[in-house]
Amino acid sequence: MNAMDRLAREYPISTLIEYLRDKMQDWFFKRRTLANETTTTLTPAAEKMLVERLFSSRGMIVKPSTGVSAEVIDLSCKAFVVNLEERRCTCREFQLEDFVCVHAVALIGHLNGLSCYDYVSAYYKTSSWRGAYSGIVYPIGSYSEDELPEEYRTCLIKPPICKTRTVGRPKSKRIRSVGEFGSRQKCTRCKQQGHNQKTCNNPIPL
Numbered sequence: 001m002n003a004m005d006r007l008a009r010e011y012p013i014s015t016l017i018e019y020l021r022d023k024m025q026d027w028f029f030k031r032r033t034l035a036n037e038t039t040t041t042l043t044p045a046a047e048k049m050l051v052e053r054l055f056s057s058r059g060m061i062v063k064p065s066t067g068v069s070a071e072v073i074d075l076s077c078k079a080f081v082v083n084l085e086e087r088r089c090t091c092r093e094f095q096l097e098d099f100v101c102v103h104a105v106a107l108i109g110h111l112n113g114l115s116c117y118d119y120v121s122a123y124y125k126t127s128s129w130r131g132a133y134s135g136i137v138y139p140i141g142s143y144s145e146d147e148l149p150e151e152y153r154t155c156l157i158k159p160p161i162c163k164t165r166t167v168g169r170p171k172s173k174r175i176r177s178v179g180e181f182g183s184r185q186k187c188t189r190c191k192q193q194g195h196n197q198k199t200c201n202n203p204i205p206l
Contacts, residue, residue, distance in 0.1 A: 009172060018140070025137040032133040038126050041117050046124035050100070050116060057106035064110065072103040082107045084119060099124060 008019045040047045061073040068085040080103045082089045093101035098121035100108065108114045122128050184193045190202040 006172065006174075021137065021140065025139060028133050028135065028137050032130070035126060035130040035133055038129070040126060042120065042124050043126055043129050046099070046120070050105075050120075053100065053102045053105045054109075054116075056102045057109060060103070060106040062107055062110040064107070067111070070107045070110070072106050074103070084108070084114070087119060 005016075005020065005023075008016055011019060035043075038044065042050060059075055062070050063073070064070040069081070069083040071079050072082055073079050080090045082094070082101075082103050084104065084107065087098070088095050089101050089103050091101055091103060093099075094104050100116050100119045104119060105116055108116050108119065185196050186193050187195055187197055187200045187202075189197045189200045190204060192202065
């Protein structure tokens with residue numbers, strides 16, 4: 001979005017708003033259509049991730065301790081403790097992603113009557129995807145001054161009081177929000193961050 005609307009920032013405010021509205025209308029329609037055509041419980045990306053973890057869980061050893069917890073030993077002989085009721089695993093992927101990790105998938109496959117879908121956050125489900133784009137951005141069409149009410153056409157809007165323009169070309173780059181960080185430079189010569197090849201003074205390892 002930020003890269004796409006860079007040129008549009010030079011438009012008059014009314015043209016800029018219409019440009020953004022048109023883009024939102026197009027995005028919402030395409031994503032709403034795709035979400036409504038999806039028949040799986042999870043979104044396509046989440047469904048693909050679950051299938052990959054199902055394949056990766058094959059061959060793992062499951063040692064249940066209760067109906068919802070177990071020790072799972074992976075193919076590299078590392079042991080992990082899974083608790084389905086608390087949605088936790090010692091690999092920490094389960095609780096960080098709120099999505100079944102490969103060890104939880106192995107345990108669910110070992111127990112009867114359980115489904116991986118019951119241990120996945122609603123964030124990954126198609127129903128949430130549909131809900132996110134259920135709103136409709138309506139088209140506006142062309143308009144003219146003749147269509148405006150009389151009080152708006154005769155209203156005098158004074159320009160805002162602003163500071164004297166600084167010397168030089170005005171900035172067109174978007175100002176980052178609080179807590180938003182850009183990517184750091186990485187030198188192609190020494191592979192370290194914080195500078196580029198032109199200013200690199202580090203010795204190249206043999």
